[in-house]
Amino acid sequence: MxxxxxxxxxxxxxxxxxxxxxxxxxxxxxxxxxTPVQITSEVKSVFDRVESLPEGTVIMVPMEYSxxxxxxxxxxxxxxxxxxxxxxxxxISTALQIQGVLLIEQDLRTVANEFDKVYGEDYVFLxxxxxxxxxxxxxxxxxxxxxxxxxxxxxxxxxxxxxGVSNYSSVACIVNINATSGVDSWINYANGRYKxxxxxxxxxxxxxxxxxxxxxxxxxxxxxxxxxxxxxxxLIGRKGVANKxxxxxxxxxxxxxxxxxxxxxxxxxxxxxKRA
Amino acid sequence: xxxxSLGTMFWMTVAAFLTFCIFSFLYRDxxxxxxxxxxxxxxxxxxxxxxxxxxxxxxxxxxxxxxSVTAFGTAEGSVAGKTGMLIVNITxxxxxxxxxxxxxxxxxxxxxxPIAYYLGVSAGVALxxxxxxxxxRQVAANMMDPRSIFGMIFAGGGAADFFQGIGEIIIIIGxxxxxxxxxxxxxxxxxxxxxxxxxxxxxxxxFGATFGYTVMARISxxxxxxxxxxxxxxxxxxxxxx
Numbered sequence: 072m073x074x075x076x077x078x079x080x081x082x083x084x085x086x087x088x089x090x091x092x093x094x095x096x097x098x099x100x101x102x103x104x105x106t107p108v109q110i111t112s113e114v115k116s117v118f119d120r121v122e123s124l125p126e127g128t129v130i131m132v133p134m135e136y137s138x139x140x141x142x143x144x145x146x147x148x149x150x151x152x153x154x155x156x157x158x159x160x161x162x163i164s165t166a167l168q169i170q171g172v173l174l175i176e177q178d179l180r181t182v183a184n185e186f187d188k189v190y191g192e193d194y195v196f197l198x199x200x201x202x203x204x205x206x207x208x209x210x211x212x213x214x215x216x217x218x219x220x221x222x223x224x225x226x227x228x229x230x231x232x233x234x235g236v237s238n239y240s241s242v243a244c245i246v247n248i249n250a251t252s253g254v255d256s257w258i259n260y261a262n263g264r265y266k267x268x269x270x271x272x273x274x275x276x277x278x279x280x281x282x283x284x285x286x287x288x289x290x291x292x293x294x295x296x297x298x299x300x301x302x303x304x305x306l307i308g309r310k311g312v313a314n315k316x317x318x319x320x321x322x323x324x325x326x327x328x329x330x331x332x333x334x335x336x337x338x339x340x341x342x343x344x345k346r347a
Numbered sequence: 348x349x350x351x352s353l354g355t356m357f358w359m360t361v362a363a364f365l366t367f368c369i370f371s372f373l374y375r376d377x378x379x380x381x382x383x384x385x386x387x388x389x390x391x392x393x394x395x396x397x398x399x400x401x402x403x404x405x406x407x408x409x410x411x412x413x414x415s416v417t418a419f420g421t422a423e424g425s426v427a428g429k430t431g432m433l434i435v436n437i438t439x440x441x442x443x444x445x446x447x448x449x450x451x452x453x454x455x456x457x458x459x460x461p462i463a464y465y466l467g468v469s470a471g472v473a474l475x476x477x478x479x480x481x482x483x484r485q486v487a488a489n490m491m492d493p494r495s496i497f498g499m500i501f502a503g504g505g506a507a508d509f510f511q512g513i514g515e516i517i518i519i520i521g522x523x524x525x526x527x528x529x530x531x532x533x534x535x536x537x538x539x540x541x542x543x544x545x546x547x548x549x550x551x552x553x554f555g556a557t558f559g560y561t562v563m564a565r566i567s568x569x570x571x572x573x574x575x576x577x578x579x580x581x582x583x584x585x586x587x588x589x
Contacts, residue, residue, distance in 0.1 A: 086373065086374060089373045092566075092569075093373075093569070096566060096569050096570060096573065097573050100570065100573055100574065100577065139568075140568075141571065142567050142568045142570060142571020142572070142574075143564060143567045143568070143571075169394075169395060169398050169399075170391070170394065172398075199398070199402060200402060200406075201399060201402050201403045201407075202403075204469075204472065204473070208472070255477075255481075258480055259473070259476040259477055259479075259480045259481075260476060262480070263476045263479055263480040263484075264476055274564055275560040275561065275563045275564035275567065276557075276560060276561050276564045278560050279553065279556050279557045279560055283485060283488075286488055286518065287484050287485055287487070287488030288488065289480065289484055295560060296560065296563055296564055296567060297563065297564075297567040297570070298563060312574065316567065316570045316574075319566070319570050319573075320563060320566050320567065320570070323562075323566045323569075324562065324563070324566070327562055
């Protein structure tokens with residue numbers, strides 16, 4: 072009889088799994104629970120670096136994400152921008168991912184408005200240009216090469232913030248929020264070719280790929296997925312969407328681990344392990 | 348939540364409907380899912396073409412070309428300089444046009460020229476820097492001074508130093524064993540076989556970490572959509588409740 076249970080589990084319609092995962096993800100959103108989030112050194116180092124910059128310093132926050140990855144990276148981008156603006160830093164931003172340009176422009180404008188920041192004086196959005204590799208290389212020479220005008224078609228030389236800002240050597244560091252393989256180009260060209268200090272905020276799927284660059288010192292910090300965003304939100308003392316999502320993430324992870332254990336036990340207990 | 352306008356409510360509802368269409372695939376394939384899927388592909392293609400036309404074709408080719416042609420009508424600059432600029436601005440377009448030779452069987456071989464040019468330039472720009480950033484710097488990062496590692500472990504500098512020292516050793520051994528697994532010119536036997544076996548375990552741990560992160564990524568995307576649907580329901584309440 073117990074064998075029947077295991078066989079039933081092995082033949083369970085996967086839609087039941089989807090339903091359970093959907094419910095355990097959805098229900099925690101409805102309740103307010105402050106799930107503990109451990110701060111990792113790789114996220115702390117991004118925060119510490121931004122925190123150490125004096126008011127008026129120019130920082131670059133290029134953002135490359137689109138609607139399909141905004142759930143992970145938008146909270147992270149907003150947290151970083153809030154930190155920069157609250158510190159009185161001046162932000163240069165680009166959006167080298169074609170499908171995210173409007174989204175990123177909206178994020179930048181929304182956060183800037185929260186702090187009453189003035190466009191052209193406190194932040195500049197350069198927008199999108201095709202062929203990210205070439206654009207990143209050209210910005211290393213001069214921002215005006217790929218972007219003679221900003222996103223709103225203003226001449227860069229007409230923007231007060233851009234006076235004296237020529238290339239990566241004019242910015243204290245780059246915090247690249249990126250959901251694409253374009254991260255490699257920032258490492259290779261901005262850091263490799265032009266020695267710009269670089270930190271990354273990436274989706275969880277690609278986060279493990281970039282720990283090697285952290286260890287080698289090519290990047291000074293790394294934020295991975297929604298967890299990285301939740302850590303940064305805590306560090307700036309303003310818990311937002313990412314922290315609220317951490318309960319759902321934790322509960323869903325527990326259930327996925329349970330499913331993996333049950334699936335493996337059922338696999339061997341039903342005798343399929345022997346046949347395999 | 349503040350009340351939204353009719354237009355915003357309409358588009359929020361369209362987005363919510365499309366979200367449900369995509370979610371419906373979890374039950375089974377159906378026309379609603381296919382509609383949403385095709386819509387995404389179609390809109391993405393249209394959006395890309397429009398953006399690339401304006402940011403690539405117009406900005407990078409047509410506008411400079413027109414400017415270099417109209418420059419001949421002005422008194423500024425020498426004719427030789429203007430001709431040079433004209434040639435510079437015609438060349439990328441001419442090379443690009445060669446790609447269309449693929450549409451004709453007899454001339455399709457010509458399309459290899461722009462491809463060769465593109466590959467040559469890309470390789471020339473990328474290879475040295477990729478080699479530097481992804482190979483040399485990574486290898487150098489594994490060449491650590493053993494004295495500093497043992498210093499971290501045994502000098503009594505605290506738990507953080509101790510675990511960092513252990514971590515450095517794991518990185519060195521893990522890298523060597525991982526590479527040993529991919530060395531196929533020697534049989535995986537004896538000490539070498541043991542190293543390769545440890546290498547595959549190291550790789551498995553790496554894949555496990557990636558899997559864990561991937562699960563978090565997917566759950567995060569689901570949360571993103573669920574948050575949106577909650578926001579949509581609240582907006583509906585606000586819209587019809589007022």
